Amino acid sequence: MSDEHHPARPNGRSVYLETFGCQMNVLDSELVRGQLAALGYGFTDDPTSAAVVLYNTCSVREQAENKVLSRIGRIGVWKKRGHKVILGVLGCLAEREGSAMLRKYPQIDLMCGPGELDNLPMLIDNAMKTEAVEVADRVALQGNKTRRWATLAAAEDNLELLDLSRSFDPDRASAGGRSAYVRITRGCNKFCTYCVVPYTRGAEVHRPPDHIVNECKRLADLGVIEITLLGQTVNHYAYTHGPAVTVNGAEAAQVGPGLSAFASRGAKPQAARRVTTFADLLKRIHDEVTAVKRLRFVTSYPRDFGDDILAVMAECRRICRYLHVPAQSGSNRILKLMNRGYSREHYVEFIDRARAALPDVSIAGDIIVGFPTETDADFEMTKDLLRRVRFKNNFIFKYSPRPGTAANARLGDDVPPLVKRRRNRDLLALGALISAEVHAEYVGRVVDVFVQKVSEKTTKRSAPGGGRVQLGWETPPIQMSGRTGGDLITVFDVPASHSCDDLVGRIVPVRITGSGPLILIGEPVVDQAQGAAYPAAMVDS
Ligand code: SAH
Ligand code: SF4
Ligand code: F3S
Numbered sequence: 001m002s003d004e005h006h007p008a009r010p011n012g013r014s015v016y017l018e019t020f021g022c023q024m025n026v027l028d029s030e031l032v033r034g035q036l037a038a039l040g041y042g043f044t045d046d047p048t049s050a051a052v053v054l055y056n057t058c059s060v061r062e063q064a065e066n067k068v069l070s071r072i073g074r075i076g077v078w079k080k081r082g083h084k085v086i087l088g089v090l091g092c093l094a095e096r097e098g099s100a101m102l103r104k105y106p107q108i109d110l111m112c113g114p115g116e117l118d119n120l121p122m123l124i125d126n127a128m129k130t131e132a133v134e135v136a137d138r139v140a141l142q143g144n145k146t147r148r149w150a151t152l153a154a155a156e157d158n159l160e161l162l163d164l165s166r167s168f169d170p171d172r173a174s175a176g177g178r179s180a181y182v183r184i185t186r187g188c189n190k191f192c193t194y195c196v197v198p199y200t201r202g203a204e205v206h207r208p209p210d211h212i213v214n215e216c217k218r219l220a221d222l223g224v225i226e227i228t229l230l231g232q233t234v235n236h237y238a239y240t241h242g243p244a245v246t247v248n249g250a251e252a253a254q255v256g257p258g259l260s261a262f263a264s265r266g267a268k269p270q271a272a273r274r275v276t277t278f279a280d281l282l283k284r285i286h287d288e289v290t291a292v293k294r295l296r297f298v299t300s301y302p303r304d305f306g307d308d309i310l311a312v313m314a315e316c317r318r319i320c321r322y323l324h325v326p327a328q329s330g331s332n333r334i335l336k337l338m339n340r341g342y343s344r345e346h347y348v349e350f351i352d353r354a355r356a357a358l359p360d361v362s363i364a365g366d367i368i369v370g371f372p373t374e375t376d377a378d379f380e381m382t383k384d385l386l387r388r389v390r391f392k393n394n395f396i397f398k399y400s401p402r403p404g405t406a407a408n409a410r411l412g413d414d415v416p417p418l419v420k421r422r423r424n425r426d427l428l429a430l431g432a433l434i435s436a437e438v439h440a441e442y443v444g445r446v447v448d449v450f451v452q453k454v455s456e457k458t459t460k461r462s463a464p465g466g467g468r469v470q471l472g473w474e475t476p477p478i479q480m481s482g483r484t485g486g487d488l489i490t491v492f493d494v495p496a497s498h499s500c501d502d503l504v505g506r507i508v509p510v511r512i513t514g515s516g517p518l519i520l521i522g523e524p525v526v527d528q529a530q531g532a533a534y535p536a537a538m539v540d541s
Contacts, residue, residue: 013041016050021058027181029056034167052086057093059196061400076107086127092200098140111140115202118158160253175452176505180224185231193339193407204256206239209276220291227292233301237278279308286316300325303342310357320485321358326366330385331378362392362486370399370420372411393435396427432517439515447484449510451503455481455491490520
């Protein structure tokens with residue numbers, strides 16, 4: 001996008017939508033896209049030619065916010081030069097900042113928190129009609145802030161309707177339209193002291209199991225073979241049948257319990273009420289939606305991950321042996337200050353239990369370095385945890401103080417930036433060593449790889465032949481990239497007999513021949529009897 005380019009008359013109903021942040025936002029953007037497409041809006045990849053520019057934002061760290069603020073600044077420059085465009089800020093930053101941001105950035109026409117996305121078309125429509133210039137005419141819809149403290153009338157939760165009206169577009173979805181996200185819970189009730197999510201996404205709301213299963217079935221009918229269930233703490237999913245119904249008597253979304261409501265072995269069923277637990281939900285999707293070959297879920301919470309869930313995972317081969325289960329720190333003192341509700345010993349006990357039930361499970365996580373008061377000794381405990389658990393990988397974040405959170409109010413931000421940077425670097429180096437060992441163990445094995453795309457290496461080289469394979473002396477083979485069930489990135493060269501278009505969105509057996517800290521390298525298993533073709537039984541099974 002160029003600062004110089006600012007056409008005076010952008011295309012009437014074209015929308016540019018850019019997404020920042022987590023998978024929740026990716027799914028929200030998909031819902032927004034479907035909702036606006038149904039109303040006759042078109043989409044463009046070029047913000048300069050759009051009538052409406054929407055940023056779906058993240059607020060989890062300051063850096064995430066800065067990214068979008070620079071985009072907003074750029075649109076401000078365009079508008080000053082006379083460029084006509086409606087600028088909408090959606091998502092977690094809109095929820096956190098709301099009208100304060102409208103006052104600061106006159107170029108923003110509307111803001112819409114994640115809990116109000118069902119109202120977005122109305123907001124855009126109003127902005128188009130009024131071409132508002134006064135701050136007073138512009139709108140910031142922040143639902144979760146108010147909703148959190150009021151009783152959430154789940155039956156009135158229009159967001160559920162937005163999820164239900166989802167129109168999945170395979171052309172836009174990843175892995176050739178064969179991979180999709182499905183939300184099981186919204187929001188979070190855990191209140192980790194550093195985190196904005198409970199404030200931006202509001203109270204934890206659990207979707208009715210029938211809605212979730214039906215959504216999975218609809219996606220499978222559209223060709224989806226990989227489904228990732230989404231929630232901030234998926235293992236705490238528990239739907240109590242009975243109390244939450246709509247006016248028509250159908251089941252409605254329902255507010256979930258906080259951390260204190262959990263016993264040590266999973267969600268406590270309410271007396272005499274039937275409860276669908278996360279284990280039940282996984283089993284139902286696995287058994288009722290057999291066209292889905294890979295069922296995965298993020299994010300797991302290290303506390304109260306019951307043996308019932310592990311047993312379902314062990315029993316059902318189509319549920320991926322993969323857990324993203326952030327530890328955040330290896331120091332009990334820091335975990336306590338974070339209000340995580342578990343100790344390092346609990347965490348390790350869970351990992352051992354998971355590995356005993358699922359010997360081939362791969363474990364990933366998140367770590368925060370430089371949390372307030374973190375000493376070198378605390379940090380050593382985190383390094384020690386990495387060695388003990390042998391994670392496939394960890395996302396490592398430098399602590400970022402977030403306005404409105406308890407840690408920010410009570411603990412400040414006393415670890416100097418240089419120390420945070422050093423700990424970040426040290427942990428990345430240690431993590432890379434461990435990941436390299438974990439990946440090296442796969443060399444010589446055959447793994448099933450869900451092929452997602454042409455690899456970045458090939459894309460950078462600007463693939464000849466428009467994505468079709470053209471083998472010859474001058475043309476290096478195209479490299480594809482995909483993931484194992486355990487989420488290990490795997491690359492391989494397309495064999496002469498195949499085109500990459502045939503492979504995207506399929507599951508193919510790959511023999512691993514090499515590895516690095518972040519990837520496996522392999523070659524597809526070719527059926528000798530049939531020449532170059534993959535054995536039919538092993539593809540997509
Ligand atoms: N619900 C998930 C995490 C959601 S946020 C869980 O509880 O595990 C994703 C990650 O961002 C967190 O796991 C944490 O590592 C990181 N994060 C959240 N707030 C942060 C902050 N203020 N500073 C740095 N990292 C943060
Ligand atoms: Fe944030 Fe904690 Fe909730 Fe995760 S569990 S979203 S870190 S408050
Ligand atoms: Fe960011 Fe909101 Fe997700 S703060 S991480 S987009 S829930």
